[in-house]
Amino acid sequence: MTRTSPPQVAFSSGELDPLLHRRFDYQRFQTGLAKCQGFLPLAQGGVTRAPGTIWRGRTRNDARCVLVPFTFAANDSCILEFTPLRMRVWRYGALVMSGGSPYELVTPYDETSLSTLAWVQSADVLYMVDGIQPMQRLARLALNNWTIGNHALNSGPFRTQNLNKGLTxxxxxxxxxxxxxxxxxxxxxxxxxxxxxxxxxxxxxxxxxxxxxxxxxxxxxxxxxxxxxxxxxxxxxxxxxxxxxxxxxxxxxxxxxxxxxxxxxxxxxxxxxxxxxxxxxxxxxxxxxxxxxxxxxxxxxGAWSRVYGYPAAIEIYEQRLAGAATPSEPRTVWFSAVGDFSDFDPGTEDDDAFAYTVAGGTSVNRIINLARGAAGLHILALGEEYSTRAETRSSVIGPKNAVFGLDSAVGSSPAKPIAPGGDPMFISRDRKRLLEIVYALDQDRPVARVLSRTAQHIGAAGFEQIVWQAAPEPTAWLRLSTGDLVAMVYDRDEEVLGWAPIPVAGGYVDAMGVYPAAGGGSDILMLAIVREIDGVTVRSIEELAVSYGVLTGAQEIYEACHLYAAAVFASMTPAATFAVPHLAGITVFAWTEQGEFGPIEVPAGGSITLPVAVTNAIIGLFDDSHYIETLDVQAAAGDGNTMGRRKRLHSGMGVGLHRTAQGFVEVVERDFAQPERISARQTLVPRQVASVLTEAYTGVATATAPTGHAKELAVRIRPQGGAPLTVTAIVPIVQEAGS
Structure with a gap:
């Protein structure tokens, strides 16, 4: 019997699909986990607790919403909240006010229109389509002064000329x-x-x-x-x-x-x-x-009208406004004249407007989305993907030099695509896959490759939305049809691709939007989350806390937010009583510079009193479903692979930690067709208890986690309350014990 210590020093592949749990030969097996729930894989190799959310307010009348980012400059960004027939403006975590009340703009978008809304921004204007009514032009005059109306089109686009000489x-x-x-x-x-x-x-x-x-x-x-x-x-x-x-x-x-x-x-x-x-x-x-x-x-x-319908897809490409997919011409893309988004009068000059109807390869199906990429305008249809560009890269696309080519035959869902690095990512027609269109040198053309293959079980419920957060870590956030939140940490240059589901403390996500934080140092993910608060269904506007600074030392540990729907308090004067009316009637935890307090039941009045006065407090919901679990610990044997043989863990397992206040480790034993056995929890930082979690530790903790014999063994690590937890390595001591 051989005793070894197989190290796992990277978890950057996140949670792997169960069909890969026996792929010992697969590269991502070495950096993957069986479970990565509520944790984020890091490009550096470790895995850290996902940030919690900070409560900002509620949607108008708790209605379903669409969150549209609007960025004018590095220090001038906001999120537009569209609810049926109204728009409000959120700027850096607060509603823009007008006359003592939240500013509101009447819009033509009812609940049906919001479900198909598409938009593109140019300077201080948004152009918006829904496939139901005329293209709208939303303009910002001031933070509390916006206008919206039909985009004035006085020169097209037009349909083919009438050929019936009898109708004049x-x-x-x-x-x-x-x-x-x-x-x-x-x-x-x-x-x-x-x-x-x-x-x-x-x-x-x-x-x-x-x-x-x-x-x-x-x-x-x-x-x-x-x-x-x-x-x-x-x-x-x-x-x-x-x-x-x-x-x-x-x-x-x-x-x-x-x-x-x-x-x-x-x-x-x-x-x-x-x-x-x-x-x-x-x-x-x-x-x-x-x-x-x-x-x-x-x-x-006119091609766009109540007779023939209005475009459902929109994009700006090479100074042209492009609209596509009317009910009567679902495969046509119309391009405006260069620099004039109101001129769709077709011509033959290089800067004139023009239109193109994409021919179907195997079927004629409608265009779903348009996405600007580094190498062209991508046309995503129900059954295939195309791209268009000028014949030469030195010229602007126009009526005489536009080239259209087939990229793939996957088919797109209605979800708005993203193109963070110039290569579009889109959700497939079956909603179960996320794909990226990249240039393939060997084929000399763009092709679609699946990004969700390694975690295809996560997409089984169906992806509904995707947004991109460039900083502090490059992450695509996806919303499932169930309302579950999913993170895909992706850095193609570093070959990092890691997936993780992120439960949000009993709620489900209804909408997402990303906009730059003040100063532009990071991006903020804003979420509309449906929660049951004391028996009442509400839609909360919450922002993902920027807690990555805990990893680099930029924040004190008591500033790290790993609670949800949290209220943040900071004052020079210590206090013990805090008002959290939005959490009245439910159980919360408090994370402070004096340690953790909770669980605490918030009374009807919404105020809680801590045992000690503090100057900094984060009070919110704790999600106890977050944990990571390794794949089956691999034991060495003199005659080869040990799959199917019994093995055991010995005491002395090493766990690498970075700026961690507390966490728990368990070992899971599994035998085929038998209930799993879970060892007693052990603290990773044994000197700290809940009320004195005031220091973060970096180094190697030792866990005494001996087990009995089992065919499969896995290490499971859970967080405590609001305490920071980052794992950089797990090195168990395992011994093969034969069949």
């Missing part, structure tokens, strides 16, 4: 704010109200072509040149120089000037419909005279 339209005047538009047969419906319509003449021969040195003209005469129509503004002849301008009045000769009237395209917006053949319109762009003098079949309806 005719305007009553070339300009005006209430002009009659007549159809040759039934055409207009109530849903046309608000729609743009483009009119082009079929015959402009009624207007004479401009010719040089044409005499006997009078002011007001019309001439055509280069597709434009001009009116003689002064003079009595045409002159020798043709007019080529596209606005205003320009003098072409000493005594001759021409006024630009229109080009060959007019645009109107429908104001009202009086019958199937008659409507009133507002002329946005002058209607060509030929479309007034005679009807034309060359007209095009």
């Amino acid at each position: 339209l005719q305007a009553a005047a070339p300009t005006g704010t209430s002009v009659a538009l007549t159809a040759s047969s039934a055409f207009f419906t109530a849903n046309h109200v608000g729609m743009l319509i483009k009119l082009e003449p079929t015959d402009q021969s009624t207007i004479e072509l401009w010719a040089p040195d044409k005499a006997d003209m009078v002011v007001g005469d019309l001439r055509r040149y280069g597709g434009n129509i001009y009116r003689l503004a002064s003079g009595n002849d045409s002159g020798l120089t043709a007019p080529i301008h596209d606005e205003g009045i320009v003098r072409t000769e000493t005594d001759t000037s021409w006024e630009f009237v229109s080009d060959s395209v007019g645009v109107v917006r429908v104001l009202s419909v009086s019958s199937p053949t008659s409507a009133l319109v507002n002329v946005i762009k002058t209607v060509p005279r030929a479309c007034v003098d005679s009807p034309t079949y060359r007209w095009s309806e």
Whole structure:
């Protein structure tokens, strides 16, 4: 029988899928855990207690919400809380106020719209779509002064031109704010109200072509040149120089000037419909005279309207606003002109607007999301993923050089993707996988690779949302359909990929958003958490505490928050009584510079009194389901692998700790088809008891954790109350005992 001490000095792979628990040959087996619940794997190799949450307030009327980050500068960030038909602003943990009350903005988004809301930010403006109503433009004028309204689109986008020569339209005047538009047969419906319509003449021969040195003209005469129509503004002849301008009045000769009237395209917006053949319109762009003098079949309806629907996906790429996925054209992406998010009039110049319809490879299914990446704009559809870019990297994407290519055939869920390093991450159509689109050198194209394979059991309930926290550690936070919170610590350069479920003390997560902290040193994860507080269901706004500083020594240990829905108190004057009305009726713990106190039942009034006065206190909920557990401890044997053989642990197990106040260690014994056996808990820092946890220890603790014989043995470590706990190594002493 061989006695060995197999070290595990890294836990950066976090919790591994049960199907990998016997993969002794797998690289991540060496750095993985059987359970990593409520702990975060670290890029350096250790594993630490996940931060708790700080209670900030509740959503408006405890309603379901969407949390939208809005960042204007390093020291100017906030989270916008959208509840049905209202928006409020949270800035660095507090609601923005107006006149003594929380500032509110009326919005058009009801509960149905919020479930499909998509957005993109440009400077101090958010462009928002929901696939149900017109694109909205939300603008910040001040922290307590925002405006929202339909994004003004006066030049498209438009559908394909009408080809039915028997159905014509005719305007009553070339300009005006209430002009009659007549159809040759039934055409207009109530849903046309608000729609743009483009009119082009079929015959402009009624207007004479401009010719040089044409005499006997009078002011007001019309001439055509280069597709434009001009009116003689002064003079009595045409002159020798043709007019080529596209606005205003320009003098072409000493005594001759021409006024630009229109080009060959007019645009109107429908104001009202009086019958199937008659409507009133507002002329946005002058209607060509030929479309007034005679009807034309060359007209095009607006692509975004109540008739054909509105886009459900939005992104900004290379100074173009892109919208996609209307109900009538679910595979089309429309790009604005460069630098003008209101101009969707298609053209052929490099900076003109254009549209592209993505062809389906095996099926025609709708676009779900757009995501800007380092190598192009990614188009995520229900059944496959595409990307588009310019033919050459030195040019901007445009109507003549856009290249579209298939990246994968996975299919995307509606969850908004992220692209923290320029490579989009998205949740799969079945919601059970998280994928990243990366460039594959061997294939010379982007491909999708699965990031959740090593912990696919965590995604079995279905991922609903993903957000990215770049600092203090690069972490993707995911919300499951059950409301459970999941962390994926990811650093591709360091080959770190670790998963961990994070229970939040009896609540479940309803929404998430990330925004930079004041100063920009770290990112703050804001959560909307549903809790039962004294029999009442509430939706709390809570922020993940930034507790990573405990690892580096930047914080005192009493500043570390590992409690949930916590209130934080700091004062120069010691106090023993603290008000926590949001936790009235439930049991809490207090973490202070004098140690830990609790459990304490908060009375109806919401105030608790500690046994001693303190200057710093964190009071909140303790989640006792957090723990880590190693994979089966590997025992050495002279003749090879010991799987299936009995073994035991001896006293003297070493546990590496970093700035740890307290924790407990247990050993789990398992035999096939038998109930597991768990040893008695032992404290990792035996000199400290709950009321005097005032010092953090770094070093190697020794646990006397002998066991009986079992086929499988695992080490389990649990936290105590609000005490910091970081594990850097576990070195058991194990002996193989044969079959």
